[in-house]
Amino acid sequence: MRSKRIVILTEGHTNPITAKTAWAVLRYRGGDVVALFDTTQAGKTAGELMNVGGDIPIIGSLDEVAEPDALLIGIAPMGGKLPTEWKSIIVSAIERGMTIISGLHDFLSNDKDLVAAAEQHGVELVDIRKNNERDVSNRLDLREDCLRIHTVGHDCSIGKMVTSVELTNELKRQGQDAKFVATGQTGIMIEGDGCPVDCVVSDFVNGSIEKQILANQHHDILVIEGQASLAHPRYSAVTAGLLHGCLPHGMILVFEAGRKTVSGMPHIPLTPLPKLIQAYENLAALHMPSKVIGLAMNGRLLTPEQAEDERKRVQDETGLVVCDVFRDGSEPLAAAVMNLRAEIFGTPVAS
Amino acid sequence: MRSKRIVILTEGHTNPITAKTAWAVLRYRGGDVVALFDTTQAGKTAGELMNVGGDIPIIGSLDEVAEPDALLIGIAPMGGKLPTEWKSIIVSAIERGMTIISGLHDFLSNDKDLVAAAEQHGVELVDIRKNNERDVSNRLDLREDCLRIHTVGHDCSIGKMVTSVELTNELKRQGQDAKFVATGQTGIMIEGDGCPVDCVVSDFVNGSIEKQILANQHHDILVIEGQASLAHPRYSAVTAGLLHGCLPHGMILVFEAGRKTVSGMPHIPLTPLPKLIQAYENLAALHMPSKVIGLAMNGRLLTPEQAEDERKRVQDETGLVVCDVFRDGSEPLAAAVMNLRAEIFGTPVAS
The missing domain is CATH 3.40.50.720 (NAD(P)-binding Rossmann-like Domain)
Structure with missing residues (x-):
């Protein structure tokens, strides 16, 4: 209950x-x-x-x-x-x-x-984290016209879950059949289902996420919550398995304006965003082409003016849409998702 | 006992x-x-x-x-x-x-x-696989002049453990203070210590390997057994965490001549070796430069003549030393390790 x-x-x-x-x-x-x-x-x-x-x-x-x-x-x-x-x-x-x-x-x-x-x-x-995941990925029976979007991170505790939920809600508001696929304890508490991937035995990480995809792909768009960062010295195993387990068509990279070092590891500088975008795209591409289609900025450390300056700077640096989801909503990211969908599956009939 | x-x-x-x-x-x-x-x-x-x-x-x-x-x-x-x-x-x-x-x-x-x-x-x-690993990586106190060599794979069940043990034994035979760091159940049965990384909870994979490094870095050369493959749809979480947990100076890629598809997944073609080499080097480079210094070929499916042809072909394709460890020993790989050591730390005084 x-x-x-x-x-x-x-x-x-x-x-x-x-x-x-x-x-x-x-x-x-x-x-x-x-x-x-x-x-x-x-x-x-x-x-x-x-x-x-x-x-x-x-x-x-x-x-x-x-x-x-x-x-x-x-x-x-x-x-x-x-x-x-x-x-x-x-x-x-x-x-x-x-x-x-x-x-x-x-x-x-x-x-x-x-x-x-x-x-x-x-x-x-x-x-919530307790699980006995023992299934491996099979890469069979993936629904071809279900769009998989994955939020990936510059670091831990940066806003991947919030971005995923906000983006899913915005897509729903626009009439899309979107579903938030929770992969962490808080997301599961909110959504009521999902998989606590960071507590799965490592051999079964990829499989545990594929299982979530298979269970939810009757929806048209899945927004799969990312974990940690591919460049996080401590948790990259989780991030890599999640990426290969969910096989995203597109990714949204979440970063915090002003953060310079890895969470909990002040002696480790964060990877520059363009280099990290390349790393995510390269690792994904071992199995299928996938690109970062936009960035979500966490601007909590900045004033609105500073945040807007930083947003524009990163937009110029990466050539991708950047939005401060918490301050300004996720409409630009939803638009990027719908553009990707049109690009891959063709323009959908207006509902 | x-x-x-x-x-x-x-x-x-x-x-x-x-x-x-x-x-x-x-x-x-x-x-x-x-x-x-x-x-x-x-x-x-x-x-x-x-x-x-x-x-x-x-x-x-x-x-x-x-x-x-x-x-x-x-x-x-x-x-x-x-x-x-x-x-x-x-x-x-x-x-x-x-x-x-x-x-x-x-x-x-x-x-x-x-x-x-x-x-x-x-x-x-x-x-052997039972563990309660709960430590995260800290990236502190790594001994600077301990050379870390990591065997990485084209696929599962391909010879990473054998290559690691043979290379360690060859280095010891040459008078080097080398240690095999086991990361799988069979390696642990042979060596008597190590970490069953594929059975560690995903959040602690990187940390469990760093712990092995810290425990063994009084040796001059560590040969860290790889697991699965960065391109394996099922197990890449393990491989990625292992790579970032052990921070290798150099990698040796193990492949099987004639194998075309992923073990247990005949519908998934194997990644071409040059592309996979790039993927390992790119992911490692998020933290420190590391290169593949040679390849170990498992030639069990081929006649000696076929194996020699394939060995030469891959050597030409990659520009790296390739040897069939099981047939011909691991001397060329040991030489590549010693060259890398000289390149990074300077030429060691003859012992």
């Missing part, structure tokens, strides 16, 4: 960067959220600290909300570990009969104390 | 292709093997059916050998699943107190019947 009265746990981390899962659930599934839990910020609102979620309160005790039905872990820390101090909060939610939803690499269902408490109170522990 | 009287289970598959794990253990650790178990071939010898192992007998019952101390699963089937009919053989080995060694994706220690039998008889179930 889909939870409708969710409390998001953001203890000590109620900000849009560290609590990016919380931010995204508030933005795309805010109607199902009744509170954020952070004893250090109790009394404030989500809108004040997260720039999303309006009057949704920040609470310091589960007693402050009526009938909460789920506790959702709202951060995705490096390495995926559950902070020890959160465990007692989770136990108190279990004692109230709340479902616990987690996207961490460390599964709640591997924690003996939490499992015992959950059994005692008849509560479900939902580990 | 390292097993010294191993029986290798190859039931119904006693040939060098399907039982590639058995073949490699016989070749590189044959002194520890007392028999192969295959009821369909009992009475023959390993030498007859496997082209290696000489007089080591093929048996149809464990009673035929004295004091066997381990049963080693000698195949690596697609997807890693344990054939059901082998289970009773494993149980009978457990009942004799033998250690069970497996490199399959499906862990013996997840099978309740086998676990119960093992507990009853005080026997160890060794799942």
Whole structure:
């Protein structure tokens, strides 16, 4: 049963960067959220600290909300570990009969104390990343006239999921039969399905994504969420397998204006965008031609004027459409998708 | 304790292709093997059916050998699943107190019947692929004057492990302090250490290999075993993460003369060698320059004359040294490694 009265746990981390899962659930599934839990910020609102979620309160005790039905872990820390101090909060939610939803690499269902408490109170522990993917790609039965668009990244935590959701919604708004294919824990929490590809055993990464394509290709356009970056020293295995597993017709590269070094690795400079575009296109081309058709810019560090200058600069540098999805919407990217579709499949009949 | 009287289970598959794990253990650790178990071939010898192992007998019952101390699963089937009919053989080995060694994706220690039998008889179930890798790459503390050589592949099951072991042994023979870094189950069985990278959760692939580098870089030359191929539709996630995790100074590309399509996927043609060389070099270059310095040819499908013709043809096509390691040894590749070392670090003082 889909939870409708969710409390998001953001203890000590109620900000849009560290609590990016919380931010995204508030933005795309805010109607199902009744509170954020952070004893250090109790009394404030989500809108004040997260720039999303309006009057949704920040609470310091589960007693402050009526009938909460789920506790959702709202951060995705490096390495995926559950902070020890959160465990007692989770136990108190279990004692109230709340479902616990987690996207961490460390599964709640591997924690003996939490499992015992959950059994005692008849509560479900939902580990979004838990999977037993064991299928390999076969490259058979792909629907020829389903357009596959893949958002790829300059780095981690940069806006690939937001771009994917916004672009899908814009295509739907224009009457297209588009579907967001979630590949990360937050996307799955929002969309209700998908594959947690960064937690799949490496031999089965490509196959796990092909399975998502086969399951969803009755839609006309798939927007497949990217993960990490092909140039990320830590996570390029995930990115490469995802690229070959989803075989995109076109890619949209997501970057953050002003970011100079790899997330979490200040000693590693980011790859220049034109070089990275070439790398994605080359790797994809081992199987089929695919090109980057536009860039999505995350301009959160810049003023609107600075962002517009940077947008134009990158547009000139790459010769591709660049848009700040969060500030200005994704219409230019949707147009690039429809142009690619016309180029590959011919001009569709107006609906 | 390292097993010294191993029986290798190859039931119904006693040939060098399907039982590639058995073949490699016989070749590189044959002194520890007392028999192969295959009821369909009992009475023959390993030498007859496997082209290696000489007089080591093929048996149809464990009673035929004295004091066997381990049963080693000698195949690596697609997807890693344990054939059901082998289970009773494993149980009978457990009942004799033998250690069970497996490199399959499906862990013996997840099978309740086998676990119960093992507990009853005080026997160890060794799942070579089982791991809980949770470390990410940091790109710190790499020893600058340790040369990293990585064998990369045109396809799966093509000779990357054999090339790595033979090259390491040749370098040692020449007095170099070289170390084989195993990344697959068979290599680990032979070398006694390493990381089963194709069974690591995708987020931690790059980090699991960096850890191997850090643990072994007191040696002067590391030969890091490759997995699959960057152009393999199923397994490129593994290959890409391995490449970025081990940051090679130079690569050796392993191919099989005469192979035209991807292993297990007859509808997918193999990528031409020059294009694949470019792809490996481009992906590596996102972090540091690395070049393919030579090719190892697997000539098992050809006569010696055909093999020599093909060797010369590929040498002309790529402009790189090509050698049939199995037929002719790996001296030309060792020379290419030493040339690269001199090029990067300067000519070493003769030891």
